[in-house]
Amino acid sequence: MTMQRPSPRFMSFAAAVLLCAAPALTFAQPASLVKVENAWLRPAVAGQSGTGGFARITSDKGATLVGLASPAAGVAEIHEMAMEGDVMKMRAVESLPLPAGKPVELKPGGHHLMLMQLKQPLTAGSTVPVTLKLKGADGKLIEQRVDFKVSATAPAAAPAAGSQGHDHQHKH
Numbered sequence: 331m332t333m334q335r336p337s338p339r340f341m342s343f344a345a346a347v348l349l350c351a352a353p354a355l356t357f358a359q360p361a362s363l364v365k366v367e368n369a370w371l372r373p374a375v376a377g378q379s380g381t382g383g384f385a386r387i388t389s390d391k392g393a394t395l396v397g398l399a400s401p402a403a404g405v406a407e408i409h410e411m412a413m414e415g416d417v418m419k420m421r422a423v424e425s426l427p428l429p430a431g432k433p434v435e436l437k438p439g440g441h442h443l444m445l446m447q448l449k450q451p452l453t454a455g456s457t458v459p460v461t462l463k464l465k466g467a468d469g470k471l472i473e474q475r476v477d478f479k480v481s482a483t484a485p486a487a488a489p490a491a492g493s494q495g496h497d498h499q500h501k502h
């Protein structure tokens with residue numbers, strides 16, 4: 331019994347096509363679906379299994395965060411904090427709704443991104459790309475790459491949109 335196998339020449343050609351096609355698939359993305367501010371990740375030392383990521387995400391038309399990926403982590407999940415008995419624990423959720431026009435805060439003690447099976451230490455000051463897998467209000471899936479800053483503390487919040495920076499002095 332003989333098996334027909336592709337020739338080595340064909341294999342390497344196929345591999346080359348894949349290599350060339352991959353960047354196009356990765357970067358030919360539609361305009362970003364959500365606005366992401368203050369994206370930051372807690373630092374992780376060598377050997378640390380996981381770390382949390384935080385940001386403020388706003389979708390103009392409404393969207394759902396349905397998954398994550400990062401080259402820095404073997405596993406990336408959306409987590410929520412929930413009481414189990416009288417202990418606050420975190421657990422993975424399938425998705426996170428992003429209501430239209432309403433900023434969703436991912437923050438310590440609340441919803442957060444969890445990077446696990448870290449492939450390298452994450453040092454403060456470095457940047458880690460995280461791909462947000464989003465489902466738009468139209469049901470279309472898009473991937474949006476966001477650079478997360480590794481930082482020991484939350485970055486200073488940007489001034490809220492609408493407060494134009496003028497001082498409202500209510501005492502005269």
Ligand SMILES: [Cu+2]
Binds near residue numbers: 409420421442443444
């Ligand atoms: Cu977590």
